[in-house]
Amino acid sequence: MSQDSTISSELSHADGMKGFVKDWSSDKQTFHVPWGKAMMWIFLLSDTFIFTCFLTGYLNVRASTRVEWPNPSEVFALSFGGDPIPLILIAIMTFILITSSGTMAMAVNMGYRKDRAKTASLMLITAAFGAMFVGMQAFEWTKLIIDEGVRPWSNPFGAPQFGAIFFMITGFHGMHVSIGVIYLVVVAMKVLRGDYEKRGYEIVEITGLYWHFVDLVWVFIFAFFYLW
């Protein structure tokens, strides 16, 4: 035990900037979070770079193509009997995805209160919103491919890269959402079964981190691809 106190005195705490550096480089743990959460943050940082590369690639291609870029407000308009409403489907999809972030946040809260039934049901609701989002994306793809003849290599509106970028980026994001839905359902089931009673409910928050990230990425895709 005497050696334990030696170590403590070696690692005594300091104030101010020095204390900050000390805490950050302290022994054992740099961040006082579970391993899984630290890893999820690092993964999301890496994933951010993937989407950043996709979006910079898109901006570059959009700038370099010689054919005019189609107007997204017109391409992504839907009419319900009357005049076409621009971006209406995308607006609904965005609304759904942001709502799902809200239910996810509530699930995290309920998880820390150890309310298993509410946590699981809120997670399943989040997953359902996610599935709805993917479903609407499938509808959008179908409409573009079958009704309007948009292909990855060409489209009737203008620059062929429009279709290529659209399918690639929304496809990659849709894949993230689909994986998120599966992830949410699996974790919700395990919550319901009581698997985390001993280990704690950080896993709900970790799942939530991923889900919020996917949501945040969509905001950027929405802003860069649809609104511009």
Place this chain on the structure above:
Amino acid sequence: MAYVSIADKDHEQHMHDPQSFITKYIWSQDHKVIAIQYALVAIFVGLIAMGLSVMMRLQLGFPEWATFITPEEYYQYVTMHGMIMVIYLLTALFLGGFGNYLIPLQLGARDMVFPYMNMLSFWVYLLSVIVLLISFFIPDGPTGAGWTLYPPQAISEGTPGDGGGIVFMLASLSLFIVAFTMGGLNYVTTVLQARTRGMTLMRMPLSIWGIFVATILGLLAFPALLVAAIMMLLDRVIGTSFFMPAMLTLGETSEFSGGSPILFQHLFWFFGHPEVYIVALPAFGMVSDVLATHARKNIFGYRMMVWAIVGIGALSFVVWAHHMYVSGMNPYFGFFFATTTLIIAVPTALKVYNWVLTLWKGDLRLTVPMLFAIGFIFTFTHGGLTGLFLGNVTVDLPLSDTYFVVGHFHMVMGVSPVLVLFAAIYHWYPKITGRMFNNTLGTIHFWFTLLGTYAIYLPMHYIGFLGVPRRYYANGTMDIVDESVQLQNAGMSVAAIIVALTQLIFLFNMIWSLKYGKKAPGNPWGGTTLEWQTPQTPAAHGNWGENLPEVHRWAYDFSVPGAEKDFTPQNEPASDGVPVGRDHGVNH
């Protein structure tokens, strides 16, 4: 004793001892077994890459004789040699091999934080290697686009391997990135969150610092390659035009239009330049530990060495376009990238000075790992100096795409990391296998490899100045090239073949010593870091027996004045006989 019981549930991992042969050696979740699996696969593909380089050298050295190699095959060898060496050998062996082996052992952890994911990482890596190797057996053979895979050439008709080779290559790269991400997340999280008591960041051995920062670089740089690979796959397979401009090929207008080949170059080099440091930083770290241990001296300027690693890592993300000077860019960009490139020379030179000063007045023990480590200082300085030429736009323009570039990067990122790999393999071989290697064979291996290296790559700088272009088939016999070049080419080829044969001595030594080597003591070199203090050699599952080690000092307490031994392990508490040397991990 040095082991103190630690009642810390979060830090203690629950270990399942593997029971059967299969869970122990095949589907193993033990970081040490995964490390060896990674290393063996990497060395296996590395041997293939070495074979390819011998074929290339045969062609260049003896073009009249080596007519069995067609120009198409030559391009395929160039491409596969480069890709395998950079990605599947160096990255995999440094991070998947030594990263996996050293991180938990040097930090005093029982394993990686998520062993199952770590295991998956290896199996996906193996899959990526298999996909890559399949391309050798398809009708067209592997891609011959050059290791940089520049479009439009890479996916245009007429390039060797345009049938399927390029698709396999891109698929294999994507798989490799998935594998690397799974392993890399583990490495970074383990370094950040699973160190043992007393192991602060500033007490970590430099090996860990190098691997840690390199892995972060990988996690941020490989995404760019993944995106480039996906976009090129789409161009090739379903006919999008991300990278492909409208063009006339073989007398016909291609289906593509409006893509940007330069975009690929940016994405590729945004990955490609950090990749140089993904390979170099672990080498920097490991060579520091080898030098300090065998010079019986603390590493000179530990704190600066750490900041140099971090600084080089950060700078490596803002220099990528120095690979693209000839692609054409705004002169101000050239100015910017040349400046950032040359700034990297500052922390790098600092490291070289510190290595030399570590040796200065040390009690040098010229063991085999030490020889390789000192050899590295030579080749790395040499390659670094030629890098200063190529970093300047005006000097780079005439030298670009000549053998000067080939000589430069083989010196700095080919041979130098490989020498460190040899140093590291010899250095940790006793711990990994529990046997000593044969010293004489190791020394022979070193001298032939080091001198052979210079015999191969020094002449390349000269023929580069003569303007001999790289990647050309039979380039010694062309009209644009001086006649004397052919003699140089033949000389380089002979040296290359000798060096390649020397590697067989290394392989023999490694395999023979496994069975017939002397039994190794737990700490044969008198090392201070934790991996030498394990209760068993080779370390058993769980690494530390009952209790985790506790760290009381930095990693370089060699020859501390007043100490009884010339090294003090990190887990030895300070007392009268064992004073603490310079320790940055605590307040003074």
